[in-house]
Amino acid sequence: xxxxxxxxxxxxxxxxxxxxxxxxxxxxxxxxxxxxxxxxxxxxxxxxxxxxxxxxxxxxxxxxxxxxxxxxxxxxxxxxxxxxxxxxxxxxxxxxxxxxxxxxxxxxxxxxxxxxxxxxxxxxxxxxxxxxxxxxxxxxxxxxxxxxxxxxxxxxxxxxxxxxxxxxxxxxxxxxxxxxxxxxxxxxxxxxxxxxxxxxxxxxxxxxxxxxxxxxxxxxxxxxxxxxxxxxxxxxxxxxxxxxxxxxxxxxxxxxxxxxxxxxxx
Amino acid sequence: xxxxxxxxxxxxxxxxxxxxxxxxxxxxxxxxxxxxxxxxxxxxxxxxxxxxxxxxxxxxxxxxxxxxxxxxxxxxxxxxxxxxxxxxxxxxxxxxxxxxxxxxxxxxxxxxxxxxxxxxxxxxxxxxxxxxxxxxxxxxxxxxxxxxxxxxxxxxxxxxxxxxxxxxxxxxxxxxxxxxxxxxxxxxxxxxxxxxxxxxxxxxxxxxxxxxxxxxxxxxxxxxxxxxxxxxxxxxxxxxxxxxxxxxxxxxxxxxxxxxxxxxxxxxxxxxxxxxxxxxxxxxxxxxxxxxxxxxxxxxxxxxxxxxxxxxxxxxxxxxxxxxxxxxxx
Numbered sequence: 001x002x003x004x005x006x007x008x009x010x011x012x013x014x015x016x017x018x019x020x021x022x023x024x025x026x027x028x029x030x031x032x033x034x035x036x037x038x039x040x041x042x043x044x045x046x047x048x049x050x051x052x053x054x055x056x057x058x059x060x061x062x063x064x065x066x067x068x069x070x071x072x073x074x075x076x077x078x079x080x081x082x083x084x085x086x087x088x089x090x091x092x093x094x095x096x097x098x099x100x101x102x103x104x105x106x107x108x109x110x111x112x113x114x115x116x117x118x119x120x121x122x123x124x125x126x127x128x129x130x131x132x133x134x135x136x137x138x139x140x141x142x143x144x145x146x147x148x149x150x151x152x153x154x155x156x157x158x159x160x161x162x163x164x165x166x167x168x169x170x171x172x173x174x175x176x177x178x179x180x181x182x183x184x185x186x187x188x189x190x191x192x193x194x195x196x197x198x199x200x201x202x203x204x205x206x207x208x209x210x211x212x213x214x215x216x217x218x219x220x221x222x223x224x225x226x227x228x229x230x231x232x233x234x235x236x237x238x239x240x241x242x243x244x245x246x247x248x249x250x251x252x253x254x255x256x257x258x259x260x261x262x263x264x265x266x
Numbered sequence: 267x268x269x270x271x272x273x274x275x276x277x278x279x280x281x282x283x284x285x286x287x288x289x290x291x292x293x294x295x296x297x298x299x300x301x302x303x304x305x306x307x308x309x310x311x312x313x314x315x316x317x318x319x320x321x322x323x324x325x326x327x328x329x330x331x332x333x334x335x336x337x338x339x340x341x342x343x344x345x346x347x348x349x350x351x352x353x354x355x356x357x358x359x360x361x362x363x364x365x366x367x368x369x370x371x372x373x374x375x376x377x378x379x380x381x382x383x384x385x386x387x388x389x390x391x392x393x394x395x396x397x398x399x400x401x402x403x404x405x406x407x408x409x410x411x412x413x414x415x416x417x418x419x420x421x422x423x424x425x426x427x428x429x430x431x432x433x434x435x436x437x438x439x440x441x442x443x444x445x446x447x448x449x450x451x452x453x454x455x456x457x458x459x460x461x462x463x464x465x466x467x468x469x470x471x472x473x474x475x476x477x478x479x480x481x482x483x484x485x486x487x488x489x490x491x492x493x494x495x496x497x498x499x500x501x502x503x504x505x506x507x508x509x510x511x512x513x514x515x516x517x518x519x520x521x522x523x524x525x526x527x528x529x530x531x532x533x534x535x536x537x538x539x540x541x542x543x544x545x546x547x548x549x550x551x552x553x554x555x556x557x558x559x560x561x562x563x564x565x566x567x568x569x570x571x572x573x574x575x576x577x578x579x580x581x582x583x584x585x586x587x588x589x590x591x592x593x594x595x596x
Contacts, residue, residue, distance in 0.1 A: 006369040014357045089351025093414075095319040096349075097370045098342040266319055 003099025007107030011081070015115060025074070025115055029123040032066045033059065034130060036194075053196065055225045056135045063127050063134050064220035065193030067148070068155055068213050070123060071116045072187060075159030076180040078112040079167035083176055092266040102260040105164045109256070112160035113153060120152050138227030147223045147238055154245040155216040161256040168264050193217040212248055215241040268292035269422060269454050270299075270316065274325035277311050285311040287478035288325065293422075293456060293471075298448065300469030301458040302563065304578035308478040309458035310350060313426045316456070317347050330421050343371070346420035346453075350427045352407045356400035360391055360410050363399060364417060371418035378417070385413040388450060389443055405436040409443060416451065425457045429464060441467050460575060462563040474570060476578065481570045490561035493569060494518055496535035497559040498542065502526045503552045510549040516541060526554075535560070 016022050055061035082105065085091040094104055127134035136144075163180060170176050188194070190204060191213035197205055208214045219241035222234050230238070270293035277286040286308040293299040301309045314320035316327055318338035326333060332340040354363045361382065368378035386392045389409040399407065408428060415423055428444065429437040441464065448455060459465050465472050466486050473483040482489060495518050502508040505526050512523040516538065519531040532538035535558045546553065567575050 002372075003370050006366040010355060010358065010362075010366055013362070014355065017357050089349055089353045090355065092314070092319060092351070093347065093349055093353040096314075096317040096342060096345075096347045097367065098339055099370045266314070 003094075003097070003103040004107055004110075007094075007099075007103055008110045011107050011111030012114060015111060025119060026122055029066075029070060029119050030126050032070065033063070033123060033126045033133070036062070036066070053221060053225055055221075056137050057132050059127055059130070059133050060135050060137075060225060061196065061221065062194055063123070064224055065191070065213075065217040066127075067120050067123060067152055067220060068191075068193050068216040069188050070119050071152060071156040071216075072159050072184055072213065074116045074119060075112055075156060075161075076163050076184060078108040078160040079163035079165075079170075079176055079180070080173065081108050082164055082167040083170060083173055086171060086266060087173075091264075095264070095266055100261070101264050102257045104264065105161075105168065105256060105260040108164055109157060109160040113156040116152065116156040116160075120148075134224070136224065136227055138225070138229040141223070141228050143230075143235075144223035144227060147242065148220050150242060151216045151219045151245060154242075154249045155212065157249055158212060158245070158252050161252045165256055165259055168260055187211060187213050191217060192221075212245060215244050219245070267295075269295045270327065270329050270456070272312075272316070272325075272327040275312065275315055275322050275327055276324035277308075277315060277320065278323045284478055286315070286322075289473075289475070289478070289480045290325075291473050291480060291483055293454060296452055296454055297470040298455040298457055298468050300465035300472035301456070301475050302460070302462065302465045302469075302472050302567070303458075303475035304460050304575050307460075307475045307578075309460075309475055310426055312475070313347070313424050313456065313458060317345055317424055318342055343418075344421045346415035346418065346423045348408075348411045348415040348423065348425045348428055350430055352404075352411065354399045354407060354410050354414065357398065359396050359398055360386075360402070360406075361395040363410065364395075364414055367414045368417045373418060381417055381419070382413075385416055388446060389413050404432055405440065408432060408436075408440060412443065412447070416447065416453070419451065420453060422454045422456065425455060427458055427460070429459070429461065437461070437464070444468060462567070462575060466563050474567060476571045482566075486563065489563065489566045493561040493565055495531050495533045496538075496561065498530045498532060498535055498539070499555075499557040499559065500528050500530070500542075500546075500551075500553045501555045502528065503554060507549075507551045511546060511551050513549075514542065514545055 053061060082091070085094070085104075091104070095101070124134065166179055167176055190207045191211040192208055193213050200208065219238045222230060222238045226234060272289060272291050274288045274290055275286055276284070276288050278284050289308075289312065301312065303309055311320065315322045316329055316334060318334045318341045321335065326335050328334075329341045330344045332344075334341050354360070358366070364382045364385070365378060368382060373381065383392075386395050389412060391406065391409055391413065394402065394406060399410065402410065412428070425444070429440045432440060444455070445468070447453070457465065457468055469486065471483065471485050472489070474481045474489070482492070484492075500511060502511060503526070508523055508526045508528050511528045512521045514521055514528075514530055516532070517530050518533050521531075522529040530542065532542075539558070564574060571578065
């Protein structure tokens, strides 16, 4: 895919050279954990722990969901950058050079994933250091690391690509903001990312089981809460979530490649 | 053999705006070919189709032996483009922008660095190469765009309004850079502009394009020659003298008399001026002022379109077309 490396380097340089964008991206995770995570930390006790899938506290429960929704919201920006390139005329120039069309979109997806991974590391660090924060009560295994990294990578890829696809034919910044908000909120709330299943209405739960945000959050949650004590049934269900995510990642990869190679216009 | 052969190229945007209407022309190797026309005439759309970033609705073109539709990737490898907009990334340095584009053309690192050095030198940007582009002046940015377009030693360079938005001084300097580049690199250039003097100063041959159609093609001299001669405007001391001068018999068209001014159309003012002086002495005509008007491209544009370029750009229809095209292309 010619042009992918130089274009990705460009995106990363633009990111870390833009101080506001860079620091907002770094600080945002602290708000998620510090404010949102602490808001529900009062409901402890045995009942609370059972409702929270046996997590020691709400932050331990919610961290997997927060990692996933961070990927969702940061992924939104990869589409916006395509529209900027179109408006500034950069896209037109890129399209007149002999690079692969899809490299334009995939460079933004990769840089978006890189941003998300940095945020994920900060989120976990923040969750570990705050009082009554993240506890790996049953240890942190190689399998836990594999699940967290692969689920984050896949969910980051899926959302960054999908939001980029929306932007492929779009010229208006307001429209993409509108669509992104419209899509993001139901994806976040109709999932098991932030709230325990026990609190959910039956109809919402039956929607949430098909939501990739739930797959990612549940997979990570299983290994964060259970660590080395994970039961074989939970391990299979975790691997099942990763399998669904892998299938969706592959489908989105093929779709993004096909659509951008054929359809991207200045 | 022509390096570019355009046949019946047409572009109709969704919504029915016909930006380019069946144009045909050819460009020879190593010439500078100009497309002159007002904003919204279809110049940029033509360039976008020839550089394979926009698909024609009808017709096609052969660029450097390759079909722009069937073999678009091969076309893109051998052409360079300097777009109307300032596209270099503001958050990168001039060097980083150039190096990124060099990598698109499979140049080795050594080749890329050598070529970048050469172009930075030619375009007098060496000192500014490590500064962020957001700190560049308009002229520097345009030069950087020119350098980016030339990184891979293209056979053909498309310059779309290369001096748009620059002040007169910077524009004239830009022309010098373009001329130096042609001399140093031997590249064929397709140049679009709505500045008459720019096309006149740079282009070997040109087509006047208006409302998506090519009106006439030729060298600057040929087009001006089609106006049939120069006009000599003489203001005399009195109306009687002007009357006497208006009987001058050797003009190519009948003299025009208006109060004490006489306008004589002659084939070549350099040759005819002596004859006119002799005639004035014989008729005791004492001129107050004598002005020689050589044919200009502006007059050529008026002759073939019935309006000046400024009128064409200021007209409601042209403004709407230009706005629509910008919106469709944006």
